[in-house]
Amino acid sequence: MTRKIPVKTLHRFSMIYCCLLESLAAGVSRISSRILGSQLGSTADSIRKEINYLGEVGDVGSGYDVAKLAGRISDVCGFEKRRTVAIAGLGKVGSALLENPEFENAGFDIVAGFDSNTNILETLTSKVPLYPASELTDWVKKLNIEIGIIAVPPSAAADCAARFVAGGVSGLVNFSSTTVAVAQKGIIVRNLDMICELRFINSLMTANQKA
Amino acid sequence: MTRKIPVKTLHRFSMIYCCLLESLAAGVSRISSRILGSQLGSTADSIRKEINYLGEVGDVGSGYDVAKLAGRISDVCGFEKRRTVAIAGLGKVGSALLENPEFENAGFDIVAGFDSNTNILETLTSKVPLYPASELTDWVKKLNIEIGIIAVPPSAAADCAARFVAGGVSGLVNFSSTTVAVAQKGIIVRNLDMICELRFINSLMTANQKA
Numbered sequence: 001m002t003r004k005i006p007v008k009t010l011h012r013f014s015m016i017y018c019c020l021l022e023s024l025a026a027g028v029s030r031i032s033s034r035i036l037g038s039q040l041g042s043t044a045d046s047i048r049k050e051i052n053y054l055g056e057v058g059d060v061g062s063g064y065d066v067a068k069l070a071g072r073i074s075d076v077c078g079f080e081k082r083r084t085v086a087i088a089g090l091g092k093v094g095s096a097l098l099e100n101p102e103f104e105n106a107g108f109d110i111v112a113g114f115d116s117n118t119n120i121l122e123t124l125t126s127k128v129p130l131y132p133a134s135e136l137t138d139w140v141k142k143l144n145i146e147i148g149i150i151a152v153p154p155s156a157a158a159d160c161a162a163r164f165v166a167g168g169v170s171g172l173v174n175f176s177s178t179t180v181a182v183a184q185k186g187i188i189v190r191n192l193d194m195i196c197e198l199r200f201i202n203s204l205m206t207a208n209q210k211a
Numbered sequence: 212m213t214r215k216i217p218v219k220t221l222h223r224f225s226m227i228y229c230c231l232l233e234s235l236a237a238g239v240s241r242i243s244s245r246i247l248g249s250q251l252g253s254t255a256d257s258i259r260k261e262i263n264y265l266g267e268v269g270d271v272g273s274g275y276d277v278a279k280l281a282g283r284i285s286d287v288c289g290f291e292k293r294r295t296v297a298i299a300g301l302g303k304v305g306s307a308l309l310e311n312p313e314f315e316n317a318g319f320d321i322v323a324g325f326d327s328n329t330n331i332l333e334t335l336t337s338k339v340p341l342y343p344a345s346e347l348t349d350w351v352k353k354l355n356i357e358i359g360i361i362a363v364p365p366s367a368a369a370d371c372a373a374r375f376v377a378g379g380v381s382g383l384v385n386f387s388s389t390t391v392a393v394a395q396k397g398i399i400v401r402n403l404d405m406i407c408e409l410r411f412i413n414s415l416m417t418a419n420q421k422a
Contacts, residue, residue, distance in 0.1 A: 010411060010414045010415060011411050014407045018404060018406070018407050018410075039390055040390070040392075041400065076414075077410070077417060078414060078416070078417030079414070081413065092303050092304070093307050096303030096307075102406055106406045107413070108409050146416065149405075154313075170419075171415070173405065173412070175405075179233065181249060181251075181252070188411075188416075190408045190411065192405070192408065193226075194386075195229070195314070196225050196228075197403065198294070198314070199228060199288070200221060200222050201399050201401065202290060203225060203288035203289060205289070205381050206289030208397060
């Protein structure tokens with residue numbers, strides 16, 4: 001049995017899991033908490049504490065069995081459960097995501113793409129069905145879409161998020177360079193804001209230069 | 212005078228700053244810690260604690276003066292300092308980033324693009340100078356590039372990061388769907404991994420469904 005896992009630890013598990021899959025692909029069968037920590041910008045100690053939430057996963061002294069640890073994280077986090085995903089905004093970034101085979105490999109089925117530009121809908125060739133943005137909420141309901149990816153321009157992001165939420169998604173990943181907030185409880189929003197990350201790097205550079 | 216600011220708080224400042232700029236653009240002149248908290252998925256209390264690191268920024272009772280708080284964060288974090296940026300990997304995502312005017316608006320000058328595909332270098336039209344990936348380290352040195360953006364395929368990400376680091380960058384933003392780690396101290400790496408974020412949402416959905 002596992003204890004209730006804090007949200008922060010669940011986020012770390014998804015990062016640790018990525019590292020483990022990369023290690024497996026590289027033919028690595030055992031990995032230490034120190035190596036995992038260095039790959040994730042963390043300490044061996046904090047990695048061990050997080051992995052403790054998973055219960056028994058093998059001997060820490062000789063490192064973790066990579067395949068076993070990955071399997072345990074997958075079980076606890078439910079990574080074997082496939083999820084349905086839609087992408088709103090089919091500009092360069094959105095259309096690149098549509099064709100990314102890694103989604104399917106990772107258990108995420110892209111079942112719809114949306115754009116408000118009829119020209120894009122008519123000219124873009126994709127195996128994923130494409131629909132007008134005005135029909136987003138309806139299609140999210142019809143197709144039981146669980147996760148929405150927002151790749152629209154910043155000015156349209158809040159409206160796009162509201163349409164996804166009205167359709168009943170459980171989670172949003174926001175790629176537009178703006179912050180999206182959702183008031184409804186239980187809906188998870190992840191803002192991946194490039195400019196925000198660049199500013200953070202800038203602030204660390206500034207802090208390092210002052211020190 | 213301000214106290215030494217924890218790295219986590221610096222990251223929050225860049226997020227708070229994004230919210231403040233959006234509020235200003237929307238004509239909002241005062242904002243409460245509660246509103247900021249709800250926009251950032253945090254509590255009013257934790258927002259106030261973070262803002263306390265900035266010293267005197269105005270009356271909390273009536274909310275913060277948006278422009279003044281943004282200015283104070285910018286001063287403390289050094290956001291007025293422009294930084295030079297290069298993008299490696301000019302596929303759909305990388306080339307979309309090249310043309311994004313928000314970088315320049317936010318103080319980040321994209322001064323070079325790199326790709327290993329000669330065909331892309333010859334056919335892509337951009338006001339940003341483009342160079343072969345084999346010359347990346349040399350150009351990073353010559354142009355004093357401070358931040359590298361990695362938009363290459365996952366298999367090329369580690370090598371790309373190493374070239375940026377050899378050239379002397381201070382920070383990396385990694386957009387390839389893989390984790391990049393850098394052993395050198397003082398170099399900041401931000402991994403923006405879409406698949407990792409989707410898995411995190413999956414794990415939260417799983418946890419909510421169990422609860």
